[in-house]
Amino acid sequence: MSLDATYTKEIPLVEGGVSFKDIDRVIIEPTNTKPTKGWWIAFLMSFAALMIGAVSLVLTIYYGIGMWGNNQPVGWAFGIINFVFWIGIGHAGTLISAILYLFRQKWRTGIARFAEAMTIFAVMTAGIFPIIHTGRPWLAGYLLPLPNMNGVWVNFYSPLLWDVFAVSTYFTISFLFWGIGLIPDLATMRDRTTSKIKKTIYSVLSLGWTNSNRNWSNYERAYLILAGISTPLVLSVHSIVSFDFAVSVIPGWHTTIFPPYFVAGAIFSGFGMVSTILIIVRKVFNLQHIITINHLETMNKILLATGMMVGYAYGMEFFIAWYSGNTFEQFVFINRAFGPYAWSYWIMISCNVIFPQLFWFKKIRRSIPVTMVLVLLVNVGMWFERFVIIVTSLHRDFLPSSWAMFTPTLTDMGLLVGSFGFFFTFLLLFLKTLPLVSISEVKAVMEGAQPTVHPHPHSNGKQNSH
Amino acid sequence: MDYTKKPLPPIVGKIGFGLLGVGLLLMILAFVVDTKRAYFDYLWMYMFLVSIGAGSLALVALEYLVGATWSTPFRRISEFLASLIPLLVILVIPLIFGMHDLFHWTHESTLASDPLLQAKEPYLNVQFFLIRTAIVLFIWVLFYFLFTRNSMKQDISGDPLLTKQSIKYSAVFAILFIFSITVIAIDWMMSLEYHWFSTMFGVYYFAGTIVAAFAAATFCSVMLNENGYLVSKIKNNNYYSFATLLFGFNVFWAYIGFSQYMLIWYADIPEETFWVMMRMKGSWSYFSIGLIFLHFVIPFLALLPRSSKVKPKLLVVMSVWLLLAHAYDLYWIIMPSYFTKGFVFGWSELGFLMFAFGLIITVFKIRAAKTNLVPVRDPKLEAGLNFHLN
Numbered sequence: 001m002s003l004d005a006t007y008t009k010e011i012p013l014v015e016g017g018v019s020f021k022d023i024d025r026v027i028i029e030p031t032n033t034k035p036t037k038g039w040w041i042a043f044l045m046s047f048a049a050l051m052i053g054a055v056s057l058v059l060t061i062y063y064g065i066g067m068w069g070n071n072q073p074v075g076w077a078f079g080i081i082n083f084v085f086w087i088g089i090g091h092a093g094t095l096i097s098a099i100l101y102l103f104r105q106k107w108r109t110g111i112a113r114f115a116e117a118m119t120i121f122a123v124m125t126a127g128i129f130p131i132i133h134t135g136r137p138w139l140a141g142y143l144l145p146l147p148n149m150n151g152v153w154v155n156f157y158s159p160l161l162w163d164v165f166a167v168s169t170y171f172t173i174s175f176l177f178w179g180i181g182l183i184p185d186l187a188t189m190r191d192r193t194t195s196k197i198k199k200t201i202y203s204v205l206s207l208g209w210t211n212s213n214r215n216w217s218n219y220e221r222a223y224l225i226l227a228g229i230s231t232p233l234v235l236s237v238h239s240i241v242s243f244d245f246a247v248s249v250i251p252g253w254h255t256t257i258f259p260p261y262f263v264a265g266a267i268f269s270g271f272g273m274v275s276t277i278l279i280i281v282r283k284v285f286n287l288q289h290i291i292t293i294n295h296l297e298t299m300n301k302i303l304l305a306t307g308m309m310v311g312y313a314y315g316m317e318f319f320i321a322w323y324s325g326n327t328f329e330q331f332v333f334i335n336r337a338f339g340p341y342a343w344s345y346w347i348m349i350s351c352n353v354i355f356p357q358l359f360w361f362k363k364i365r366r367s368i369p370v371t372m373v374l375v376l377l378v379n380v381g382m383w384f385e386r387f388v389i390i391v392t393s394l395h396r397d398f399l400p401s402s403w404a405m406f407t408p409t410l411t412d413m414g415l416l417v418g419s420f421g422f423f424f425t426f427l428l429l430f431l432k433t434l435p436l437v438s439i440s441e442v443k444a445v446m447e448g449a450q451p452t453v454h455p456h457p458h459s460n461g462k463q464n465s466h
Numbered sequence: 467m468d469y470t471k472k473p474l475p476p477i478v479g480k481i482g483f484g485l486l487g488v489g490l491l492l493m494i495l496a497f498v499v500d501t502k503r504a505y506f507d508y509l510w511m512y513m514f515l516v517s518i519g520a521g522s523l524a525l526v527a528l529e530y531l532v533g534a535t536w537s538t539p540f541r542r543i544s545e546f547l548a549s550l551i552p553l554l555v556i557l558v559i560p561l562i563f564g565m566h567d568l569f570h571w572t573h574e575s576t577l578a579s580d581p582l583l584q585a586k587e588p589y590l591n592v593q594f595f596l597i598r599t600a601i602v603l604f605i606w607v608l609f610y611f612l613f614t615r616n617s618m619k620q621d622i623s624g625d626p627l628l629t630k631q632s633i634k635y636s637a638v639f640a641i642l643f644i645f646s647i648t649v650i651a652i653d654w655m656m657s658l659e660y661h662w663f664s665t666m667f668g669v670y671y672f673a674g675t676i677v678a679a680f681a682a683a684t685f686c687s688v689m690l691n692e693n694g695y696l697v698s699k700i701k702n703n704n705y706y707s708f709a710t711l712l713f714g715f716n717v718f719w720a721y722i723g724f725s726q727y728m729l730i731w732y733a734d735i736p737e738e739t740f741w742v743m744m745r746m747k748g749s750w751s752y753f754s755i756g757l758i759f760l761h762f763v764i765p766f767l768a769l770l771p772r773s774s775k776v777k778p779k780l781l782v783v784m785s786v787w788l789l790l791a792h793a794y795d796l797y798w799i800i801m802p803s804y805f806t807k808g809f810v811f812g813w814s815e816l817g818f819l820m821f822a823f824g825l826i827i828t829v830f831k832i833r834a835a836k837t838n839l840v841p842v843r844d845p846k847l848e849a850g851l852n853f854h855l856n
Binding site for chain 1 (some may be wrong): 589626
């Protein structure tokens with residue numbers, strides 16, 4: 001909760017004294033207008049990137065993952081880096097909509113819907129990579145523990161299988177959560193549109209919503225339950241992703257702090273991406289009074305906090321590597337910081353730990369250009385974090401005869417570019433088809449939306465909300 | 467605001483003094499009978515007091531840092547509990563004398579024969595160890611005085627600038643606290659088995675301190691409020707927050723504990739597993755399973771239902787439960803280094819536990835005698851009193 005300078009009043013979440021009607025209008029407008037030139041340019045660029053990815057994907061599937069730069073000993077590289085990177089991006093949405101909901105952080109309403117949509121697209125992007133990394137994606141069905149005539153069964157001891165469960169559960173719940181949150185807004189759009197086709201589509205999607213008391217109380221209940229289910233998922237997904245590494249006995253991978261460290265990193269990168277895109281979107285769609293500078297400032301505070309959490313983990317890993325007295329562990333960390341991939345390590349440290357320290361200053365937290373630069377760096381830093389963890393731990397194996405450098409191929413780069421294309425293509429389509437801010441939730445936190453029950457002189461009942 | 471200061475009932479002081487007196491007697495007896503065992507018990511008790519004292523100060527800082535208002539009417543309670551911190555400086559002295567009994571790595575002969583210890587020697591040496599402990603205690607004492615001084619001043623002036631200043635302190639303290647609690651955890655507990663290491667250990671202890679400090683705050687808040695020592699306006703909605711956060715912090719502890727255990731179990735490297743194996747030996751295996759149920763499963767089930775979050779009686783029971791669970795957890799961390807064959811809980815351990823609780827109650831009582839139990843002129847108080855869900 002943001003309080004004003006006297007610490008007695010809440011700062012209004014929606015600025016400019018707009019009416020409820022204005023909220024409907026300004027949020028729905030992007031879905032009613034024809035795409036602008038800017039949107040088309042962005043869309044074509046994303047689509048081109050997606051096509052580059054598609055070509056790389058076809059090459060990968062046709063010729064096999066030999067098209068990638070993976071070698072011996074670097075058996076995991078871009079495929080897994082991109083997977084972890086995108087899963088991480090997908091953490092902000094559910095954190096904002098579930099955990100911040102349970103913590104009653106009302107400011108979340110302005111950004112929740114958008115972040116949830118981003119989560120879904122990011123998880124979809126992430127899901128591609130492990131499937132193609134199997135080498136025979138047409139056999140991906142065997143990842144599920146289903147009885148089959150070959151008697152092939154999954155290995156329940158493997159965290160890679162836990163990933164299958166964790167990611168698919170996460171996707172399903174996030175999708176349901178997002179879909180349920182959309183229902184009242186779709187009903188609002190249904191009621192406002194004049195186009196017959198749109199009316200039919202919105203009517204179907206809003207499941208006969210009538211804004212009745214009963215509708216709302218069921219909705220609130222469902223929302224609360226889904227928030228409760230999603231909250232452990234936010235922690236579990238990235239914890240399980242971290243298990244992929246931490247259960248092994250590879251120096252640099254096996255360390256007990258990995259689960260919370262990965263979760264903090266995921267939230268960090270997720271907020272980085274939300275910020276990056278929202279800064280542009282709020283400007284383009286004139287939402288500066290709904291997604292205010294206070295929202296950006298709060299997100300910057302979260303970035304500062306989570307950035308320091310990953311910094312703690314980096315420090316702790318280094319210290320314990322030394323403290324353990326284990327020479328292999330020590331070698332991996334010295335090699336990370338001063339070996340041939342030192343540049344990637346220092347990109348990671350500076351983007352994730354050093355530069356975000358600028359957020360200590362209120363002026364910088366509230367400066368949009370500086371924030372933009374810093375959040376872009378967070379995105380870069382978090383991609384390199386996964387690069388550092390995966391590649392530098394593998395490339396110098398126990399025996400110096402098994403040392404090699406990893407060089408990404410064109411196909412690797414194509415898939416990375418393609419993943420951004422895939423993500424942004426969906427995101428741009430979302431921006432023009434669905435309300436990117438939750439209309440009903442924003443209205444609920446506006447001035448005058450709260451029930452004002454005047455205390456009865458003889459009762460000890462609930463007080464006025466302000 | 468209808469707060470009038472009332473002195474705590476005399477029974478509180480009696481219980482506190484009683485526990486303190488009997489505890490002290492048993493402690494002295496324990497040192498006479500078995501010095502080494504008494505030092506381990508003492509370390510256990512000391513870490514419990516650290517959890518409550520330093521953890522409570524962290525909760526005070528947390529309220530300022532995140533701008534919470536619901537907890538403002540109860541902040542004094544955590545401030546009172548944090549006043550254990552100055553005592554920690556005195557209470558650490560016997561431990562320094564017991565270092566030889568507690569820590570194998572302080573022995574010259576061990577150092578000479580153990581290359582792994584030699585590798586750690588730049589960190590694990592008595593001099594640096596004491597410097598670190600001194601720095602940590604200094605940080606805690608400093609911030610304890612900074613926070614309480616501002617809070618006391620505000621009771622008179624009501625100046626919002628004091629809140630602003632405390633927010634700044636809390637940002638600095640948040641970082642220092644994480645750093646210091648990690649150092650304390652590694653030094654005083656992890657180094658009992660100096661071969662063992664876990665990057666998660668600092669976080670694990672941190673998670674436990676927060677549960678314990680929050681449980682203590684919950685217990686005192688609910689008891690005082692139910693008996694009319696706080697502002698009469700405070701209703702169930704504030705209890706809901708206590709129960710939710712108690713539940714949340716405890717789940718976080720379980721998550722950290724599970725992750726640490728699971729990764730050690732799965733990787734199965736002897737240099738890490740021996741620490742877990744020590745806790746599987748003899749009756750310790752039952753003790754370890756007990757930890758899962760007492761610290762996680764039962765509180766989880768008790769605090770999960772929405773209806774249970776507004777029951778003051780349940781909150782009182784569960785907060786005492788979790789306080790004892792934290793003591794159990796610390797026992798599980800510390801004592802296997804002494805009771806290597808199986809766990810033992812005798813009159814000596816009981817004495818130390820009584821002393822810890824007696825000290826907490828007495829300190830609380832002394833502080834509560836002089837100060838308002840509610841930060842009466844805190845600008846956030848009104849919002850905290852009017853707090854309700856939805």
